[in-house]
Structure formats: structure tokens, C-alpha cells
Amino acid sequence: MTSIWTITKKELRHYFNSPIAYVILFIYLAISGYFFAYNLFLNGVVSMRSYLQTIPLILLFFVPALSMRLLAEERKTGTLEHLVTLPVSDIEILLGKFLGALSFYVVMVGITFIYPVALSTLGKLDWGPVIGGYIGLVFLGACIIGIGLFASSLTSNQIVAFIVAFAIGFVLYLVGQSTQYIPAVAGLVDFLGFTSHFNNISTGIIDSRDVLYYLSLITLMLFLTLQSLLNRKK
Amino acid sequence: MIKVQHLTKHFGDFKALDSITFEVKAGEIMGFLGPNGAGKTTTMKILAGFMPPTSGKAIVNDHNVEEQNLEMRKQIGYLPESNPLYLDFTVEEALQYVAAMHGLNKFNTREAIARAVEQCSLESVFYKQIENLSKGFRQRVGLAQALLCDPKTLILDEPTVGLDPKQIIEIRELIQKLGKNRTVLLSTHIMQEVQAICDTVTIIHQGKVVASGTPDELKAKSEESMLGNIYIKLAAGTIKDTEAKLREIEGVKHVVKKDSEKKGVYGFTIDVENGVDVREAIFDAVVKNGWKLYEMTPQQISLEEVFLDVTK
Ligand SMILES: Nc1ncnc2c1ncn2[C@@H]1O[C@H](COP(=O)(O)OP(=O)(O)OP(=O)(O)O)[C@@H](O)[C@H]1O
Ligand SMILES: [Mg+2]
Numbered sequence: 001m002t003s004i005w006t007i008t009k010k011e012l013r014h015y016f017n018s019p020i021a022y023v024i025l026f027i028y029l030a031i032s033g034y035f036f037a038y039n040l041f042l043n044g045v046v047s048m049r050s051y052l053q054t055i056p057l058i059l060l061f062f063v064p065a066l067s068m069r070l071l072a073e074e075r076k077t078g079t080l081e082h083l084v085t086l087p088v089s090d091i092e093i094l095l096g097k098f099l100g101a102l103s104f105y106v107v108m109v110g111i112t113f114i115y116p117v118a119l120s121t122l123g124k125l126d127w128g129p130v131i132g133g134y135i136g137l138v139f140l141g142a143c144i145i146g147i148g149l150f151a152s153s154l155t156s157n158q159i160v161a162f163i164v165a166f167a168i169g170f171v172l173y174l175v176g177q178s179t180q181y182i183p184a185v186a187g188l189v190d191f192l193g194f195t196s197h198f199n200n201i202s203t204g205i206i207d208s209r210d211v212l213y214y215l216s217l218i219t220l221m222l223f224l225t226l227q228s229l230l231n232r233k234k
Numbered sequence: 235m236i237k238v239q240h241l242t243k244h245f246g247d248f249k250a251l252d253s254i255t256f257e258v259k260a261g262e263i264m265g266f267l268g269p270n271g272a273g274k275t276t277t278m279k280i281l282a283g284f285m286p287p288t289s290g291k292a293i294v295n296d297h298n299v300e301e302q303n304l305e306m307r308k309q310i311g312y313l314p315e316s317n318p319l320y321l322d323f324t325v326e327e328a329l330q331y332v333a334a335m336h337g338l339n340k341f342n343t344r345e346a347i348a349r350a351v352e353q354c355s356l357e358s359v360f361y362k363q364i365e366n367l368s369k370g371f372r373q374r375v376g377l378a379q380a381l382l383c384d385p386k387t388l389i390l391d392e393p394t395v396g397l398d399p400k401q402i403i404e405i406r407e408l409i410q411k412l413g414k415n416r417t418v419l420l421s422t423h424i425m426q427e428v429q430a431i432c433d434t435v436t437i438i439h440q441g442k443v444v445a446s447g448t449p450d451e452l453k454a455k456s457e458e459s460m461l462g463n464i465y466i467k468l469a470a471g472t473i474k475d476t477e478a479k480l481r482e483i484e485g486v487k488h489v490v491k492k493d494s495e496k497k498g499v500y501g502f503t504i505d506v507e508n509g510v511d512v513r514e515a516i517f518d519a520v521v522k523n524g525w526k527l528y529e530m531t532p533q534q535i536s537l538e539e540v541f542l543d544v545t546k
Contacts, residue, residue, distance in 0.1 A: 002334070002337065003334075003335060003337070006331065006334040006335055007335075010320075010331055013322075013323070013327065014320070014322060017322035017323075018322060077318050077321075078314060078316050078318030079318040079319065079320060080318075081279070081284050081314045081318060082312070082314055082318055082379075084283075084284060085282040085283050085284050085307065085310070085312050085314075086307065086332070086335045086336070087304040087305070087307040087308045087335065087336055087337070088304070088335055089302075089304065
């Protein structure tokens, strides 16, 4: 258990030691700020609704950029060889890395919580959907980090890891958007995609079905990553 | 203690290790030699638990490495071949991280770091970022990481590569000191290193063990199969004439002029056919031609020659 925490701290240290993380953080804040202001002035209502609907697509770009280095970089520089021969299990390594990226992500998304706080000074804000929306963002981000970790385990090239993670995430996003085109399996497609679950949670009602969806997707991704990490041994 | 039995490793169709067997007893330093691509790094990766063998057994400190026992891993210090390090860490951070991964508490961490820093002379760069260190210092950081938690067994893949001569000697002395009460497996391409610090040597070639024993045993074995060259120095006539006459001696393959002490006194190396002792015949030739013999030395077989002989 303490090893997981040690690895989480190590990953956070890498993030804060590297300019890339600051660049990602800065650009994310700039872009999300732009959409916040755009929605506020365009619609002129005290609501985070349209902002929270825009953000998932943006996260599809930003989260893979955070997760791409997790394993690919260690594979490239050879430090993976040192890491996996230390007295920690592979699953602890993955959990530590996952939590490290998640912590950074939560900080990144957490900073944007100043938008609803600022908004609430302008008028009466319905906090239910806002809180739900931010919880939804954390779940969604955790899923994309899981996908990104898996993508990062497949290669030593961070760009490839980024593209693979983005592609998987985008497919899950599109699947959720395509219910009206394939009505025959709309229910299934709706369940598989990101969108409906995020929309459900961001109404402010946290349904166990949605939480279960995210948790199983994360577990599946960690499982696949573990398999891919064990594959070195072939 | 390291015990390797019929260890075999395939990469696809390629057989990188072909049933190798050797043993390093507790408290012994073994030099692990072999040409590029022989399979040294592959063996060490298996021993460190990075990947399992295709077949065969590898036992370190009484545990089969395939158990992936975490307690067992605490007793192995591993320096991988390319000495991978987190360049964005300072030396302090890197050592603290390794200590934490070993589950050391605060007090033990401080003690372990102090000891490793002293052993590897890292005081002057302790707060520096690893990216800004010279190669030699990076190598020492890798070594400090490997021996930080006082492991019973050290697996060092080319620990002195890229160091300057002074550092090589220092690291060598350090390994020698550490090896007094530890088991060390050390791969290297430097023969003097083996001669200087290793109790035993294993040479592998194309994934097979081709020689194993103490350095002296190996030399003795090779001496049987190839009698060394002979160096003679004498005062004689012209170089050409002397060479020709020496070459007439039965059993002599080549004669090469090596040096000249002063005008008229020359040194030659004589390459001899296997198993033939030509010293008497040379003496007779000296007498017959009226030369003056200054020196005649059978050349010692070096570990290098043993290496070249067994990996032909
Ligand atoms: N992951 C791998 N996949 C395929 N082949 C590999 C792999 N790792 C090593 N090999 C091959 O196995 C052989 C042994 O390699 P190894 O790195 O063990 O050699 P070595 O003795 O350490 O050589 P060197 O002195 O150059 O370090 C080489 O032919 C190498 O190409
Ligand atoms: Mg090697």
C-alpha cells in the first residue's frame, strides 16, 4: 500500500518537474476559461450547463496528453526495468501511476471550480447539477486516464500513446452520440458511450449504474494494462 | 547466492540463452564475460526478475526468481545495463525514492542514504539534478541505488562503463569491498577488472557457457591447448637474415620483429605451432649462428587470450 503512495508521489513529482505539465495545465485553463466566458456572455444565464457539455470533448485531448508519458517514457528511458525489479508488484505500479495522473487531473479540473463560484455571485446558481457535473468530470477523466495508461503501456513512443488513447476515447464518445442513427441498438450504444453517463451524473443525480459503468471501464483498462505490462516477460 | 540451472531464453525463434548453468557462491564475486550479444544482459534481467526464462531455473538467495517474491527482491541490488535514471530527480530524491520503495522508515532511510552516498562519493552532487551530472556520477548514482538497501546479492551489468580511469579504480575498489560479504555478479568487457577483483569467471558465447572457473584455472586450461608465444632478444646480423633463420626452426610459424634495444640488438616475437616447445631449438640456432642471446621469455597467457580462445 505504501508503495502505491510512493509511486503516486513520484509521478506527481515528474509532473511538476516537467514543463509539459505546466503547459497542459495553462492551456486547459485558458481554453476552458474561454468556453466558460463564451457560454456566459452568449446565453446570459447563470448556469454551467452548456459549459459542462463542452468540456468532455476537450478532455479527450488534454487527458491523453497527461497520461501518455506514464509508461511509454519509462519504457523508452529504460527506467521501467529498474521500476519493475524493485520490491513492488506490477499492480501497485499501475495503481500508483493511475492515482498520480488522477491527482494532477483533479487539481487541473479543481482549479476551474472557480468558474461556478464566480458565477454564483452573479445570481442564483443551482448547485446540484454543478456538483454532479464536476463529479462526472472526475469519473470521465479517470476513465480516460485508464485508457491513456493502457495506450502508454503499448509503446515507448509518447505520441503514439497519445493518439491511441485519443482514438479509443473518441470512439467511446462518438458511440454515445450516435444513438439516433442506430435506433435498433440504441440502448446498448447509449450504455457503452461516455455521453449518457456523464449527462446523467451532471443532472445532479448519481445513479449506481453510471458509477458502475465508469468503475468497470477503469478496471478493464487497468486489467488490460497489467496484461500488457506482463507481456514484457514473453 | 546465485544458482543458474539450464537457463534457456528464446526471443521468438532466436535462442538468446541455451541451457546455461553456473553458480556464484555466497560472498563470491563472479566476472561474467562474453562478446557483444552473448546473452549476459539477458541472463541478468532474468536474475533480477525483469522477465522469466523460457525454461530452466534461476535461484537467487534460495528463492526461485519466478516466484516474484517481493521480500526476495529486497535482497537483490540491480544495476541495469544502460543505468536508467530519472533525470528530473536530484540525487537525494532518487535515493529517497528507492528507499521508500524498499519500505524503509525515516530513520533507516537517512542511515542508508548516508552510507550509500559515502560509499559512492556522492556528497558533492547530492542536491544536484541528475540530468546535470556527468556520466561517471550518474553511474555512481545507479550503483548507489543498487546498494542502498544493503542487499545480499548485487547484479551489476557493466558498472564501470564510461568512467574515467581514476573512477574505474575507485568503483572497482568499492565493488571489491562490497563483495567481501555479498554475492556479486558483474558483467564487463574489461579484463583487468576481472583479473583485479573477481574470484571466479564465467564466459558465455552465443548463449552457451564456454568456460568457467577461477581466472588462474582458466589460464591453465588454455595454456594446455595453446602454448604461448616466445619473445627473444638477441644480437645478430641483419634483421631479415635473422628472421629467416629463426623461421627455419621446426614448429615456428611466424617471426615478427618487435623492437630494438640498440643497433644490432633486436627483439622478436615467435609464434609457435600448438604444443611444440621450440626453446631448445632456438638455443641451438643461437649457438650455431654465433648470436648473443639477451633474453628469452615464454609469453604469459592473459585472460584476454583465454577469452579470445574460448569465444572463437
Ligand atoms: N527483447 C529482445 N528481443 C529480441 N532479441 C533480444 C532481446 N533482448 C536481447 N535480444 C538478443 O539476445 C542476444 C543477447 O543479448 P544480450 O543483451 O543479453 O547480450 P550481451 O551479452 O549483454 O551483449 P553486450 O555485451 O553487447 O551488452 C542478442 O543477440 C540480442 O539481440
Ligand atoms: Mg549487455
